[in-house]
Amino acid sequence: MAASPAYGEEKGGSSSLGEPEYGHDPASGGIFSSDYKRWGQCGRRGRGRALPVWPPLQALAALLGGEAVPEPGPERHPMGTGTGTGMWMRMVMWIGIRKLLRQLPVGPAGWQKTPEGGDVAEEVTSPVLATEAGQPTCYSALRADELRPLAGAKPAVDTGTTGPPPRHDDLKEMLDSNKDSLKLEAMKRIVAMIARGKNASDLFPAVVKNVACKNIEVKKLVYVYLVRYAEEQQDLALLSISTFQRGLKDPNQLIRASALRVLSSIRVPIIVPIMMLAIKEAASDMSPYVRKTAAHAIPKLYSLDSDQKDQLIEVIEKLLADKTTLVAGSVVMAFEEVCPERIDLIHKNYRKLCNLLIDVEEWGQVVIINMLTRYARTQFLSPNQNGLTCQQESLLEENTEKAFYGSEEEDAKDAKAEAASLAKRKPYVMDPDHRLLLRNTKPLLQSRNAAVVMAVAQLYFHLAPKAEVGVIAKALVRLLRSHSEVQYVVLQNVATMSIKRRGMFEPYLKSFYIRSTDPTQIKILKLEVLTNLANETNISTILREFQTYIRSMDKDFVAATIQAIGRCATNIGKVRDTCLNGLVQLLSNRDELVVAESVVVIKKLLQMQPAQHSEIIKHMAKLTDNIQVPMARASILWLIGEYCEHVPKIAPDVLRKMAKSFTNEEDIVKLQVINLAAKLYLTNSKQSKLLTQYVLNLAKYDQNYDIRDRARFIRQLIVPTEKSGALNKYAKKLFLAQKPAPILESSFKDRDHFQLGSLSHLLNAKAVGYQELPDWPDEAPDPSVRNVEVPEWTKCTSREKRKEKVEKPFYSDSEGESGPTESADSEPESGSEENSSSSSSGSSSSGTEEEEEEEEDSGEQSEDKEEEEKRPKRKDKEGSHKAILGSAGSPSEEEEEEEGAKKAKKKAPQGRKGHAETSSEEASTSESSSSGSDSGSEAEAKQRKVPPRSKASPKEISLLDLDDFTPPPPQPIPSSSIISTSLVTDLEGLTLTDTSLTPTLLSPAFSAVKTYELLHRMAGEGLAVEYCFSRRPFPGDPHMVAVQIQISNNTDTEVKNLRVNEPKPLSGMRIQEFPEIECLAPGDTATVVMGIDFCDSTQAANFQLCTHTRQFYVSIQPPVGELMAPVFMSENEFKKEQGKLMGMSEITEKLTLPEKCRSDHTIVQQVTSAANVGRVPCGASNEYRFAAKTVTSGSLVLITLERREGSTAQLTINSEKMVIGTMLVKDIIQALAQ
């Protein structure tokens, strides 16, 4: 490498290669020329280094000179990695040369003599063709670029053109061509430019056109480009958006995911709404991978527009509930970036996260563990308060250092306080969730990923009972074998931990021994750990180790060792003398740094017990002649001044010497000289008076104002004058007061208030975005917030199913939990009462529909390749989880119950179980004997007699109450229902007063229930299906309309596996299938209930009804009257609400009542049969009022029927839902006209 050119030259020489390195200006600097410089070995950031001779230049010169083509073997190839074959290399070389020649505006005479001369001439005219012919690889192309500047560099060749043409024309041309290979080539070159930090933004229009390119690699590279430059060219970037939007709809999950990934990476604020939509959609995608991508996109959007926070939190909440391992890590990462303060979002997912943890990918594990550490600190009690753990702690932690420094009284006080607080505390019991976390993270200490191990280690350090923290030591020591950067971080953390928990690392003391080959920063950290670990038993070993270190060649390390010895000496009284002697010996060391460091440490040690060490002080006084290190000189002077009484003869002499050299000393030494002088003046004024005055005079005219100030101040203090007076008397006290010895502390002390393993801990300063590790709460917050409402009934129609359920992931049912619990309670009884014509097996089956859904879920998962491999692990987890939940009792109980119901044994066991059974049986028997009218009331009466189940939870009780209140539905028999309806409505009118302000949702008033045909016997090949709207609230979901389905098997074979398949609800519509009917014997009938959320529209719900052999497409279309549920309100309320719903929301129609339909009774009956409404009491005799709420949206529907004279009447309906209103008017009029 030649000598470096001068700075100015480099900048000025436009014709030379020396362009400023940082110039990105394509017009003047030139992308290729600067490329070339980057690739070359020019100096760091291009300053003051010369350029290398480019090897191919010589080859080229040879070529141009008309010689035959050389054999450019790999070794001549500038970038040759030696992997290419000779033939290949030659080819590549030639392509490069051709390209190069193209750049020469006028070819020298010689080149046409080369064998390929003809070709070259052609290529000069059509550069694009030339590349086509060559098909160069990426890396040959790069070379061609690099050769280019040579054209400019050779003034002989360059004939007057003002420099190369605009840079990227050829690239643009290649991008515009319709050949993928050319595009790819161009894109590769562009990406290479980006990689080197070159500006390629002017190519944006040309590149963005290729965003829809078919070739995958081109596409990927275009994405790379787009993500890099979109921010700068926002308008143009918008052109590409539609491509991604299309991609979001692709049937392939991977394409959807990658489209979302790029779309969200384009940092263009305009598309925020599009991104938001895309994220929302992707968050409910079928594919977990797309959901994962959605989680990744959340922080991107958040950083682009933080106003979206609320919406994003919703998405995060949704994704947190996701039960796949793929999503968990990413969504927690999003949580940490967007809303780390919303710890409440974690409650419901806490157990799931704990259980999934081991299967999450490594990076996700780190994030989750760190988050859970914080979570646990807010939710659980400290495990280290209990008396037992305290004892263990004292075993682990020795109090040697405390014993020395802290006065004994203090200790005693501490102990008392501790005892007192112990007495107050209740015995500590660890929250099972706390335990769950500790247990599930422990295996991860075995991870190969150092970050995971560290995360677990910090979790244990911050959360585990002291007795258990020890397990992490082994894993951390293992990490010390890893890369030096890993060692560095781990040692920092170990240093902090070893202060608090010394016992933990003591067995591994030797692992911290230092090798001469360790980097200095590692050595110093190891030293820190060794010092922290030192105690009375191991100090001799450690000191012996230190002895070897002191002779090291690494002087920084030696200095650190001396300090470490000092710390050991202060902490462990036993060895103080030994250490001091050793350090004194070091004073004769040849290395000044070592001596200086020793002096400083000795000074600190002597301060503790000065009296015995006048010898050492004398020895040190001698050192002032030799030692030059200011800190050391200052320390010696201070020592002599402080203990001048112990060395009365030497001290004035030292001052004399120092006074002599005063002007040449460093400031810090001068200050100590003044100090020394003052102290001597006070103790020994006879000998030192003059010297002191001399020194003070020198200091008075010193350049440093600190020194001048100090001199002035001291003079006033010690030399008695008329003015100073009072202070003078105390001078001695001021200067010769007993000074407390310095405490040699580890710099890692108290660093653990930062979460270990964090960046903030490493830097010992709060980093941006650091989440404070909260203190333990005094009172544990309610642990029940973490209870996930796991469906408690696990009723199945067969045992096999149960087993299957055990095998699938436990948490797969976390959706819609709130509903199932209710259904679990209400279903058995209502089922048994309601299914008058059903067999007893039907009743129990209705409870399992939720389960059906779960099975479906697990099926879906296995599609997503969540298969058997993980099963065993899951099983374990599940087992453990069950135990924790403590709800383990309920499934077995329910199982019992189910079996009881199934076998339908006559003998009734105790409790409600028996009652339910008998009542169902009785209901069915009475039904079969078709003593219709009685059955309902009879069942009801029975129900009343039954005392509430003792085990029932509060929720259940309320439901029972409701059932008590509501007459059971004897639906197919109109006669009974008429009575009950009117009875109920009348009663309601009486009991309720005007004071009730909020409309209460009532159980429906029943009237004639109309059955509709779902599947005709003929169409269904002997299977007949009818349905009716039972008008009962659907147990699973209050927004669903309960549809009772009655299936009768008219064939002569068994129908098996009767179930709903592939519901294809319209947007927003939801279907809750009924549980599969395993088997229906010939001639048998089964009744089941399914729930449909019609979204307040009369659109039909379509689904398939499947048997083991056939599928039937069926649809259920609800009459508008069934889309609502009755509401009870007082007259006043009714009027008030009606007043709100005037104008547009009011529909009035006149009608004529037919002859037979003029009695109150009939009118009410007809209206309630047409619509599921409740009657509202009314003062006027010729007016009838009804009220209801739509099931989905809960909008009020108020009906008023006013009878005029004769047969005319006026019907008014007030409702926000105008469509429902109009349809309802029609229906009611039709019903009344009948």
Added chain:
Amino acid sequence: MIHSLFLINCSGDIFLEKHWKSVVSQSVCDYFFEAQEKAIDVENVPPVISTPHHYLISIYRDKIFFVSVIQTEVPPLFVIEFLHRVADTFQDYFGECSETAIKDNVVIVYELLEEMLDNGFPLATESNILKELIKPPTILRSVVNSITGSSNVGDTLPTGQLSNIPWRRAGVKYTNNEAYFDVVEEIDAIIDKSGSTVFAEIQGVIDSCIKLSGMPDLSLSFMNPRLLDDVSFHPCIRFKRWESERVLSFIPPDGNFRLISYRVSSQNLVAIPVYVKHMISFKENTSSGRFDVTIGPKQNMGKTVEGVVMTVHMPKAVLNMNLTATQGSYTFDPVTKVLTWDVGKITPQKLPNLKGIVNLQSGAPKPEENPSLNIQFKIQQLAISGLKVNRLDMYGEKYKPFKGVKYITKAGKFQVRT
């Protein structure tokens, strides 16, 4: 999390940059250069540097600094571990992780970095997934690509990302089904002047090369699993199985990978296979010194110690060394002051010896400390801890694989203080 990545070579050129969020100017690296200058030695550059607006976390691998730019709190090990994973991936793809290799494959490097991180959060780091996405370059492929115009980017969609065993790609097929395990143990030791052991422990790894078709489920058991004191696992290993039965049960990744690494408890006495006799002294006045080192084997169950290399960092004052070796050859680099003696095999009959004069800088004080000797050696077909693989069983596939186990003992950080 990770904002940007800069690759910097030893002479301070930033030869590659990649940004995952908005662009961070190269000038941020000046803080790094500052720290680098201060540190003198490359090893002493602090891995974490705090700057006014960013944090720089760097690793040093194969003469390249990987400097990542961080803006917010992140576990430093997370970044360090990831950067090493990146370097490993380059190594895996290009055979070496050097500046030239990266420059030659800059597009592939870029594609890899793009896939490995999404918005600064690791996305695909498993080598098997990456290889599905982006095919590693081979000579054959680059020739074929140049002719057919096809590319390195895989055209099949990477289904591995979707699976819950992401380390294994689907549809693996081999004609010869083989599974090899290399049990490699390293002895870390510090021997003091008198030849007694200050500290010794055994660190072992099992590296596997598994080329099996389909989805094999393997279980590997040891004769004496209790030896293993502390074990870290590849994610494919079922932890529960190990806890309860001490059997390694796993569905292996395809190709080469590290199955476990372990430590044999330091409480056990470690048999040190070699001893070193040394006599190094510097004379105060003559500016010369004597150097005499002999290496000999201790009894090693009949195995020979081979590949013995001794490196010594001599004190700064040493100018030159005139030595004679009875075996092997030695070199002394007067710039770095490193003496390397390549001994080769030790035969107990004739012990290798290196002896001669050390020339010191005249006038300089004699070095206080004798340099410590770093020894490397290798013993084939021996696991020094006595660990033995018992059997390998395969489930889930029909064919009979070829199974092989190899044992090697090496010196790890083996240092003799003098």
